[in-house]
Amino acid sequence: MAEGLKEIRRRISSVKNIRKITAAMKMVAAANLRRAQQRAEAARPYAEAIRGVLLRLAANAGVEHPLLVERPVQGTLAVVVTSDRGLAGAFNSNINRAAAQLLRDAPGPKIVAVGRKARDFFRRRHYDLVTDYTGLGDVLRFAQAERIAGEVTQLFLAGQCDQVLLVYPQFVNAITSRPVSVRLLPLGGQDLEGAGSSEGEYIFEPDPAFVLERLLPHYISVLVYRALLESKASEFGARMAAMDNATRNAGEVIERLTLVSFRVRQAAITAEIAEIVGGATALQG
Helix, strand or coil, rough: CHHHHHHHHHHHHHHHHHHHHHHHHHHHHHHHHHHHHHHHHHHHHHHHHHHHHHHHHHHHHHCCCCHHCCCCCEEEEEEEECCCCCCCHHHHHHHHHHHHHHHCCCCEEEEEEHHHHHHHHHHCCEEEEEEECCCHHHHCHHHHHHHHHHHHHHHHCCCCEEEEEEEEEEEEECCCEEEEEEEEECCCCCHHHCCCCCCCCCCCCCCHHHHHHHHHHHHHHHHHHHHHHHHHHHHHHHHHHHHHHHHHHHHHHHHHHHHHHHHHHHHHHHHHCCCCCCHHEEEEE
């Protein structure tokens, strides 16, 4: 009985230590979430504004560019953005499943994985993993997005894929994110519908071709950077919620184990009293 009580107390101590860790992780995620959310929300207006300028330029200026050319899709490249770490509930699995579903009927699927969780998921399933980017850190830099966008653009221009899809979690609030996919390349077709009907005209200096040549690669980098920021904010929100649930569950386990320890202790005391009473009765007899 004493050994059983000792084991229960050991388990209570272990769960208490785990609760301290999960509570600390929740606070760290909450602190990081605020900054990541601000950066993600700040990036949205700029991405939409630059898209509007680019679409009007491409639709009205009569300029041709290799990144605007539609061609028969024989190869699809998906840039899948997840996190490097777990302990964030179903955050990573939701993104990976959404990307796998998107590529199920896609011709010639290839993967550029951003984050260890995407890399490991698609490697285990034997997808054509072109490259991966891990260890980007919690404070993202635009240069990281430029590097990813540059490599993806080169793959498209080299003919290794005919379309590039960007799959990432869009931040909604602290406990909610949703997987979204956008076509990164080529920028054309449906992306340009309605762009030429906007009122007013732009005057481009030095000329539309020069502006498009500079603006289009930058726009692709902006889209990738926005996806990274949205993913990071979603990751912190998911981790905060997961650690909050883990902390509360640990508290419930501690309560149950404490009740069990009380019962075991009471049973031990009752057994000792019964032995004393039985011994006294035997002596009297």
